Amino acid sequence: MITAYMLHNQVLEVVPLTTNDVLPPNTIWLDAYKPDDDEREWLSGLFLEDVPEEEELDEIEASARFYWDTDGLHILSLFPQRIGGETRGVNMSFTLRNNLLISFREEDIGVVRLLRHYLRHDRVEITDAMDVLLELQDLKVEYLSDLIEDGYTTLEETSEQVLNDDEIYDMLKELMEQEETNSQIRLALHDTRRALRFVRRTVRQQLTNKQKKAIDEVLHDIESLLPHTQFLFDKINFQLEAAMGFTNLQQNKVIKIFSVAAVVFLPPTWIASIYGMNFERMPELSWAFGYPFSIGLMLISAFATYYFFKRRGWL
Structure with a gap:
C-alpha cells in the first residue's frame, strides 16, 4: 500500500x-507499507538506483543504515x-531527495499512525519533507520516554512481589x-541519535534554523533518557538477584530441614543397628525389658539431638 502526502498551502x-x-504534484512524503512486486516496480521509477529490499531493512552496519x-x-x-507485553524493534527505511521523503516498512508502526492522526488534526506544522522525517524521530523519542515511565511503574509493582x-x-x-523492553528502548535511542547526527552532519547547509533547533532538542532528549535506561537495567538486575537470592x-530452608532430620535420626539409627546385630552373646536379648x-x-537420643540443635539456634 502506497500513501501520498501532498502539501497545499501549509495543509x-x-x-x-x-x-x-x-x-x-507537491508530494512531500510517500509511505510504502508492505509494497508488493507491482508497487515496488512503480516505486523504482522514482529511484536512480535500486529500491530498498525487505532483507535490507535488518542491516546493522552503520554504512548500510546511514549513507x-x-x-x-x-x-x-x-x-x-x-505487542502485548513484548517489545521489539522494527526497522523503517527513509530516502530523502528534492523535498520528497520515501519510506518503506513491512509492519504497522504505531508512531506512523500517531503522526497521521496529528496531521489530520493539524497538531504538527509540516513545511517540507525534512520536517516529516524529524517529526517521526521526535515522536519516536516521546514514545520511548513513555515506555521508560511504564518501566518505572512496572518495577515498582515487581519490587513488592520479590518476597x-x-x-x-x-x-x-x-x-x-522488562529487560527486553529496556534493551529495545536503549537500542532505539542510540540508533536515533546516530541517525540525527548523520542528518545534521550531511545536510547541514539545507537545514533551516528551526530544523537545526529541532534536531538539537531531540538529541538533548535522547541524552537525558539514556541514563534512565541504565538505571532501569540496574534496578532490573537488582530485583532479579534479590528474587534469585530469596x-x-x-x-x-528445605535442605536444612532434611539435613537436621537426617542428623536427628542418626543416633536412633545407630542404636537400632547395634541391636540388629546377630551376635550370640548379647545381654539384652534375654532381658524382658530389652x-x-x-x-x-x-x-x-532423637530428642536430645533436637534439643541440642534448638539450643544452639540452628533450628
Missing part, C-alpha cells in the same frame, strides 16, 4: 495511490513496537520482559 492532503497513478548516494539521503531507523512465594514466577517473567534462601529399653533409648 497536508493524504491520498492512497495505485500503480496506475502518477506521482501527484548518501545519487538517490539522496538514506536512513534506516529503528522504531519500537509493543512473595506465590508471585515469584510471574515476577521473574515480568522482569525478563528463591535460594527458600530452597536452603525391647522397650531400646525404643526408649532411641527416642531419648
Whole structure:
C-alpha cells in the first residue's frame, strides 16, 4: 500500500495511490507499507538506483543504515513496537531527495499512525519533507520516554512481589520482559541519535534554523533518557538477584530441614543397628525389658539431638 502526502498551502492532503497513478504534484512524503512486486516496480521509477529490499531493512552496519548516494539521503531507523507485553524493534527505511521523503516498512508502526492522526488534526506544522522525517524521530523519542515511565511503574509493582512465594514466577517473567523492553528502548535511542547526527552532519547547509533547533532538542532528549535506561537495567538486575537470592534462601530452608532430620535420626539409627546385630552373646536379648529399653533409648537420643540443635539456634 502506497500513501501520498501532498502539501497545499501549509495543509497536508493524504491520498492512497495505485500503480496506475502518477506521482501527484507537491508530494512531500510517500509511505510504502508492505509494497508488493507491482508497487515496488512503480516505486523504482522514482529511484536512480535500486529500491530498498525487505532483507535490507535488518542491516546493522552503520554504512548500510546511514549513507548518501545519487538517490539522496538514506536512513534506516529503528522504531519500537509493543505487542502485548513484548517489545521489539522494527526497522523503517527513509530516502530523502528534492523535498520528497520515501519510506518503506513491512509492519504497522504505531508512531506512523500517531503522526497521521496529528496531521489530520493539524497538531504538527509540516513545511517540507525534512520536517516529516524529524517529526517521526521526535515522536519516536516521546514514545520511548513513555515506555521508560511504564518501566518505572512496572518495577515498582515487581519490587513488592520479590518476597512473595506465590508471585515469584510471574515476577521473574515480568522482569525478563522488562529487560527486553529496556534493551529495545536503549537500542532505539542510540540508533536515533546516530541517525540525527548523520542528518545534521550531511545536510547541514539545507537545514533551516528551526530544523537545526529541532534536531538539537531531540538529541538533548535522547541524552537525558539514556541514563534512565541504565538505571532501569540496574534496578532490573537488582530485583532479579534479590528474587534469585530469596528463591535460594527458600530452597536452603528445605535442605536444612532434611539435613537436621537426617542428623536427628542418626543416633536412633545407630542404636537400632547395634541391636540388629546377630551376635550370640548379647545381654539384652534375654532381658524382658530389652525391647522397650531400646525404643526408649532411641527416642531419648532423637530428642536430645533436637534439643541440642534448638539450643544452639540452628533450628
